Amino acid sequence: MSDKLKDFVQAHREEFDSFTPRPDLWQDIAAELPAGQTAPQEASAPEAKVFSLNWNTAWRYAAAVALLVTVGLALRYLSVNNAQTSAPLATNGQPVTLEKIAPELRQMETRYVQVIEKKESKLKAMGAEVQFAELDSAYNELKKELYTTPNKEVLLQAMGDNLKMRIALLNQQLEVVENKNSDKKLRAL
Amino acid sequence: MVARCKEGDRKAQYELYKLYSKSMFNVSMRITNDYTEAEDVLQEAFLSAFRELNSFKGDATFGSWLKRIVINKAITKVRSRRLQVVPIEEHQDFAEEAPDYDQEEMDYKVDCIKKAIQALPDGYRVVLTLYLLEGYDHGEIAEVLGISEATSKSQYSRARKKLLTLMKEETFLA
Numbered sequence: 001m002s003d004k005l006k007d008f009v010q011a012h013r014e015e016f017d018s019f020t021p022r023p024d025l026w027q028d029i030a031a032e033l034p035a036g037q038t039a040p041q042e043a044s045a046p047e048a049k050v051f052s053l054n055w056n057t058a059w060r061y062a063a064a065v066a067l068l069v070t071v072g073l074a075l076r077y078l079s080v081n082n083a084q085t086s087a088p089l090a091t092n093g094q095p096v097t098l099e100k101i102a103p104e105l106r107q108m109e110t111r112y113v114q115v116i117e118k119k120e121s122k123l124k125a126m127g128a129e130v131q132f133a134e135l136d137s138a139y140n141e142l143k144k145e146l147y148t149t150p151n152k153e154v155l156l157q158a159m160g161d162n163l164k165m166r167i168a169l170l171n172q173q174l175e176v177v178e179n180k181n182s183d184k185k186l187r188a189l
Numbered sequence: 190m191v192a193r194c195k196e197g198d199r200k201a202q203y204e205l206y207k208l209y210s211k212s213m214f215n216v217s218m219r220i221t222n223d224y225t226e227a228e229d230v231l232q233e234a235f236l237s238a239f240r241e242l243n244s245f246k247g248d249a250t251f252g253s254w255l256k257r258i259v260i261n262k263a264i265t266k267v268r269s270r271r272l273q274v275v276p277i278e279e280h281q282d283f284a285e286e287a288p289d290y291d292q293e294e295m296d297y298k299v300d301c302i303k304k305a306i307q308a309l310p311d312g313y314r315v316v317l318t319l320y321l322l323e324g325y326d327h328g329e330i331a332e333v334l335g336i337s338e339a340t341s342k343s344q345y346s347r348a349r350k351k352l353l354t355l356m357k358e359e360t361f362l363a
Contacts, residue, residue: 004297005297005302005349005352005353006320006321008297008302009302009321009322012299015299016299016302016303016322017212017215018215018303019211019215019218019224019227020211020214021210021211021214021227021228021231022228025210025228025231026203026206026210028232029206029232029235030199030202030203032236033199033202033236033239034197034240167361167362168361171361
């Protein structure tokens with residue numbers, strides 16, 4: 001069975017090794033190896049440093065740590081208090097936020113909207129535009145339903161499809177404009 | 190060099206590390222899909238390689254012996270995460286439903302493939318990278334993962350399809 005993907009990968013094998021471990025990883029390894037006959041100094045040097053910490057400086061570190069811990073605890077205490085006072089407000093005053101109902105929505109929106117905006121501005125630079133009036137209103141309807149729906153997944157899927165459809169439209173429009181432009185150039189020649 | 194390492198020559202050990210660390214790190218990175226875990230694996234693998242160097246008989250190259258250690262450690266790491274989204278044993282008799290993208294002319298790009306590989310679920314990613322990038326055949330993959338050769342084959346073909354779908358998505362959003 002011929003496998004084009006495999007052939008391609010093999011032809012570009014080198015390019016797939018793009019990561020490098022942090023440079024000092026060897027020090028960690030060397031430190032744990034049983035002492036060799038020709039143990040170089042570089043491996044033992046950083047260890048010596050660790051023990052050079054005397055009581056004078058240790059005090060300062062301890063104080064710093066204690067300070068951080070107190071600040072951390074205080075902040076946590078404050079935020080817990082805040083949450084307690086603001087939580088009932090949210091449920092009484094206005095409906096529960098979408099953030100709570102579908103936390104994955106924001107992620108999806110930012111991801112697609114970024115792409116959409118990029119493509120829109122590209123299209124604009126070429127002097128064309130796409131209107132999403134119908135898709136917009138459909139999207140807002142879906143978003144409203146999100147508050148009451150028992151079937152969140154289906155709705156989210158539909159919303160994702162809505163956003164994807166815009167991208168597909170933009171892709172299409174971009175292609176059309178690009179074709180037109182290259183036609184013009186050809187004719188001008 | 191290996192012989193000098195056996196005697197505990199630190200310099201020779203460092204030479205070997207320099208020679209293999211990058212490629213081994215990428216092997217481990219592809220399997221674990223996590224930078225810190227990949228480094229842990231690399232460290233553990235080199236340590237145990239140097240410790241057990243005596244059991245290295247020289248019937249394979251040192252590189253492939255070391256690679257086997259790295260792969261084993263990386264797989265253990267992934268398994269201990271228990272995040273196997275696609276359990277390897279399952280789906281033995283799954284209908285082939287996804288369209289075969291082979292017919293279509295697909296413009297392969299290294300970056301695109303790399304991204305898609307990282308997006309694959311653990312089980313798929315391991316089989317696919319072992320086969321495509323480490324050059325293991327299905328017999329060896331089956332041995333390393335403790336599965337049957339047929340499972341390895343079907344996992345690979347599914348992983349491959351999934352990869353192509355992911356790549357399509359990638360180009361769609363580009």
